[in-house]
Amino acid sequence: MSKRSPKKFIVVGQGGREHALSHVLSLSSGADVLVSPGNPGMDDGRLGFLPSFPDDPKEASERIAAEKPDVVIIGPEKPLVAGLADCLKSRSIPVVGPTSEAARIEGSKLFAKEIMKQSGIPTAEFSEVTTVEEIRTLVRKWGYPLVLKEDGLAQGKGVWVMKNPDDLDEVLDRYFDREGKKQNVGRIYAEKGLSGPEVSYIVMTDGERFLPFPTARDFKRVGDGDTGPNTGGMGALTPVPGWTSQDDESARMVIERCLWGLKKNGTPFMGFLYAGLMKTASGIMVLEFNARFGDPEAQVLLPQVGEGFADLMEGLARGSLPTSHPFKGKPTVGVVLASPGYPEKPVTGGRIIGIDKVRKLESVSVYSAGISLAPGGGKTDLVSSGGRVLTVSAEGDSLQAARALAYSALELLHLPGGHYRSDIALSESNEPL
Template identity: 40%
Template structure:
């Protein structure tokens, strides 16, 4: 069986790694891939937003399954385009992918489906948005409606900050057309958790809870990033609360989209905030999170390929999705300066030594192969992920592996999973 994985990050390396464990898989293509995926299969220089190029690649290479890692190709209609060619793709159709592609669409759908979320307003006119912000006061959240690479959300502590954010998005177009429309919503206070489920349009199978660390600096300080580390499970969302939480944030969305004739198939990711009033949905993603994917796939025991085809075929209720009771912790090693400007091209050493450690897997993200050497090519370079019998052990193992890896201008947080350890104590 031949599989095409779309994307180039640590999530895509993890997907290739997990799928390669199925004995039926004899070839993996990754478009465009990275230094890690190149060691598991063949990287093909087709970008993740080139829908015609990806369809042609899948058709010409007689691919049996396409797996979309990031959200962009899903929002652009990759599943729909492949469906017209009779090629199965794991992920939602373009309409359902708007849960992530448009924050206004997502918030309105939550409202229609009765999902708990912060009160909000949607604006197409700058002056109206500014007037609303001045009337409501701060703190307040301003979100670009469209995809902005995880950077289109500003939690403004003052009215001036909120107006500046509106100016950047709607007037200066710092996020292009993504900021032409904005969502303004009340600020939620609490601790976050990520809750993901495999979905086949009607049925769902829950993955364990996890928690991402968005801020670049320790103690959740500094600008937001794509994620500096994650661990699973997250004590803020214990296993005994999974079913109840799914009734709040997974089941209503699946039911609502199915009723619209646009069933959701793939991974539905609810970003939750645990407030004094209980869990509220901050946002939905329509794919695995990165770096949550890495700890979650380390824990997943059921064959991933089997799960994906069950989702596509509407037969998820015929299989059991199991994860190990062990804990997993992933620490992102980044290039100093990220999420701003950062250097590239530094040689990475110690990868094989770290990978050989018990319970460790080093997932590559911003890397490429250069004359047999692995060098950095992005801001988030690696996600060093460890299994452990406890969260403390998983964290200890992850940092032991981190300490064996070196590249110039390397940076990582040392407090990944500390919130979970504090809650457990």
């Protein structure tokens, strides 16, 4: 019997999400995994690396086609919105990721709001705003908290929650000049604030069928106790305590209606669909949709797949997605180590010490993101090159056991001035549903 040749997978991206995607793929037998461009912290001997592809999706698709991949997985939102999946599909290359038009579910929050409205998906009241007076009118109508959001891609940072008049004045100064007109920003909108615990509900879908991952929760604020500005995410946990079968039924309804709405709109969705949910006093509400896997949720959810991830991705890319999978369901906690000054003004170039030690720990993984090689150094001389540097994820028999292991692993790492939250999955911060 002839031996089956390995399948070639290309993962596009360079952050912690892409490290998790490529690492879990590499655990599947018969999977040859390349990352473009990746980062030096990913180099554990299991992965191959390609140069960065051009930003132009047509040029990028030409370069990718030359590699003759069996499946391409696009990690970040920017190339999805730009149309890389469209160009790959036009070359008959199997790809995991939505078309540019379908990716507008993340690329334009106002588009997403309209899809929700048309599809009967529960979400907060909203209104596009262009002047200071319009925002003040909404404050008088809805009261606090009021949320202001940028319409386009903002890497998780274009959201401002105003809880009082001081918050309002700070946000208005950011977006409006003395005459009350917008400055240095595109479309923005305000929405009525909601209250309740949040859940990340992520599925893989071929546009008709979908397969949910276990529930997760990420921690957006930079400081302990959910203080400070929003970030791309400072940590995550899975599963979410208190998630019920009724909650899952509500979440599934949200996904079904979203897929229906996008298909009706002429923009069917295929890939990873992320629903940011909040359980309010009146039930599950949608905060946002994303057109790709969450980060840092990927770093705690993807290891739950086990060794069958390559088959799942090939099935998804070729339109034969199964509707069930034996996820491990292991309690997992991930904590992000960030550069000093993150998120406002990250200071990069600090040497990172201890990754090899952490990799040797049982039930612990390190997913690298903002990491580069030190100038003139060897392959193990790593320095920070971005705001979020890496994520340490740990599994345990309980969330508290996983949390303890993750934080003990972080103590083995050193980055001058680096910081991380100390309350990820702490009982006080982990509000149950």
